[in-house]
Amino acid sequence: MTNLPPPTVVPPADPKNVQGDITIGFAKRLETAIFFIVDDVDSFRKQLALLVPKITTADQVANDKDSIKKHKQSGGTDLLKISGLNIAFSQSGLTKLGITDDLGDAAFKEGQFTDAQNLGDKGSTSGGVFTPDWIPTFRSAVHGIIIIAGDSQTTIDERVAETTQIIHLAPKNGSCHQVLRLDGAVRPGDQKGHEHFGFLDGISNPAIEKIDVNPFPGQETVRQGIILLGRNGDPTTRPAWALDGSFLAFRYLFQLVPEFNDFLLHNAIPGLTPEEGAEFLGARLFGRWKSGAPLDLAPLKDDPVLAADPQRNNNFRYNFPEDPQTQDRCPFAAHVRKTNPRFDLEGLNPPASTEARRIVRRGIPFGPELSAQEQQQNTTLQGRGLLFRCYQSDITNGFQFVQHSWANNTAFPPQKPETPGFDAIIGQAADPTSRTITGADPKAQTTALPLPIEWVVPKGGEYFFSPSIPALKSTFGKV
Ligand code: HEM
Incomplete structure (x- = not known):
């Protein structure tokens, strides 16, 4: 493993190198998560190299948010056509790709399935093995997640089609195949920004030093290394290529x-x-x-x-x-x-x-609004909840803790x-x-x-690593 040089010689974090959902967070009305398994490693790496230029960086997200602000200031009421694309890999995904460096996070390495009982998820034990009450997809290996955000279903559909084509997601050519697709959406009308219990969400996230330079009163600023690997505040020595990546904890949470x-x-x-x-x-x-x-x-x-x-x-x-x-x-x-x-x-x-416990949250609700029947019977008849995501440089210190x-x-x-x-x-x-x-x-x-x-009620989840753009080029993709 090549370790990082001392922090003083690492150039400052460049927003063009960081995936945009981590430090800034996509502007979104809808968001789709595609969970995939890599089938043909060589072909996947080749196709990934072609996808990297399409991945939305923190720099682009900042520009998008700026455009939205200007559009609103000039009286625009319609939504600008804006989308975002990010990708992240589980430990089993890294292993499949032949990336053997230890990223230095025990929870990531073991995977969330192994962590489920420790998190308090319900399940059953047989022969000394605990199996959480999760949907089958998350009880088996998932190699990676592709996150696609957008202003409308049309934008999402276009972005999904383009990504599927570039990465050769089966059934087209098949470098990898989709094992699950989850679709989230901002709730309608006056519930915009509110999760399904009805409470406004996404208010409090930490500011990241030298990235969120104008924090709101009361918003604490954390060192970059609390969220980004290899930066000041990251407690662990990492492989050099892990710089400016972040661990993503995903949870599939149903709400009654x-x-x-x-x-x-x-x-x-x-x-x-x-x-x-x-x-x-x-x-x-x-x-x-x-x-x-x-x-x-x-x-x-x-x-x-x-x-x-x-x-x-x-x-x-x-x-x-x-x-x-x-x-x-x-x-x-x-x-x-x-x-x-x-x-x-x-x-x-x-x-x-x-500070070490702070995470940046990027969730989105999924599932329909309450039906009249559900309200009358006080019983959930249709699945709904939160596609919970949060980023941190250390899952053991952050989400898991x-x-x-x-x-x-x-x-x-x-x-x-x-x-x-x-x-x-x-x-x-x-x-x-x-x-x-x-x-x-x-x-x-x-x-x-x-x-x-x-x-x-948790029904699944996984821990992923969201690499920097240079790492996607050097370590993951291959032309
Ligand atoms: C369906 C499940 C969940 C719902 C409905 C929910 C809802 C909310 C709401 C309404 C807020 C207040 C708005 C805000 O401060 O942004 C909030 C804040 C927060 N939630 Fe959750 N949440 C859920 C799951 C989780 C999970 C799994 C974690 C982490 C283990 C978490 C960590 C936090 C944190 C750190 C805050 C900010 C607290 C603060 O800084 O004051 N939430 N959540």
């Missing part, structure tokens, strides 16, 4: 929306109308109102103006004088507090940093007067009926509220 809504109504916070009490409980479980307004700043009532203001909607730390020790404003186990505890760790003695050691850990955040309980949204228990959270009702903070089912 009518069941969640029914729970909120039946456990509505008292002293309000049932609808208001249900809305308040939902906000307490997430740590933000559906609008996106954070409970730490708007603890009693939604504030849509605050929610829509990026100068304010992330500017909080759970450090109001009374807050670190009470759940007056936000439950300790609310989803956003569990997954980014801010002052809950920074305020410890000695302070603990959250957040899911396993924070969301699933009832004692986190530490040193609180009441046991916080599970992350109310994604926390997974060995026995799902044992899930509880304290602080759901601000007036009865020590009372544990049972969360009878897990409303987020």
Whole structure:
């Protein structure tokens, strides 16, 4: 393995070298993920070399977002035709391609299937082997993922057709074949940007040093190496070609929306109308109102103006004088507090940093809107959820840690007067009926509220490595 030279001699990260979904994130209305298996290694490498010029870099995504901004400023209301294409490989994909260097991430190397039990996914054990309750595709090897984003179905279809043709995705010539295609879409109308439970998503991501140069108030800046391999802050020595790549954790998460809504109504916070009490409980479980307004700043009532203001909607730390020790404003186990505890760790003695745990999230919802029948029966009849993706330089420190050691850990955040309980949204228990959270009702903070089912159900996933453009040319593709 050729190790990286000392950081001082590595030239600064060039956005033309980084795949665009990592550091900036595609502008998208729709997004398709194609999971593939490589069949003919030589042919795949040859075709990949031809695909590399089509891959969307961070530089291009930044330009696209700039064009959208200018278009809107000049009164344009239609969508610009914009698309994005990225590619990433699993450990089994690297092995298939004959790339033997160790990328230095234990979770990536083992793959998510092996990690499923540790993440808390449900499954069965036979002969000492745990098999998660996942769809068959993710119970077998998947070599890679192609992500295609766009403004419309036409754009997606064109990009899929072009990519299929260039990479020789079977049935055309067959250097590789598709094992699964998942289609995600931004939700319609006023639910644009909201996930299926109805909460605005994609508000809080860390800024990356020297890339996101104007962070919003409260948005923490992380060193580049927290997201990009080989950069300052990356804890591990990597093969030289891994520079400016990133690990992608993909999760196929189903959401039981009518069941969640029914729970909120039946456990509505008292002293309000049932609808208001249900809305308040939902906000307490997430740590933000559906609008996106954070409970730490708007603890009693939604504030849509605050929610829509990026100068304010992330500017909080759970450090109001009374807050670190009470759940007056936000439950300790609310989803956003569990997954980014801010002052809950920074305020410890000695302070603990959250930097290494930060991830950049790029998910998109999938599946139809709720039907009238589902609403009437309070039962999910059609699959829907989140195609969750996040990037980091170290899965063990990032996604895996957040899911396993924070969301699933009832004692986190530490040193609180009441046991916080599970992350109310994604926390997974060995026995799902044992899930509880304290602080759901601000007036009865020590009372544990049972969360009878897990409303987020993982049905698969994999860990991938998203190489830089130079690595795709030198190490992956072959002319
Ligand atoms: C279906 C499953 C999920 C849903 C519905 C969901 C929903 C949300 C929502 C509505 C927010 C608030 C908006 C924002 O801050 O951007 C949020 C934030 C966040 N979520 Fe999730 N999420 C899900 C899965 C996950 C998973 C699997 C992880 C990681 C293990 C995760 C990590 C985070 C983080 C780090 C934040 C930002 C917290 C902050 O900085 O304040 N989420 N999520």
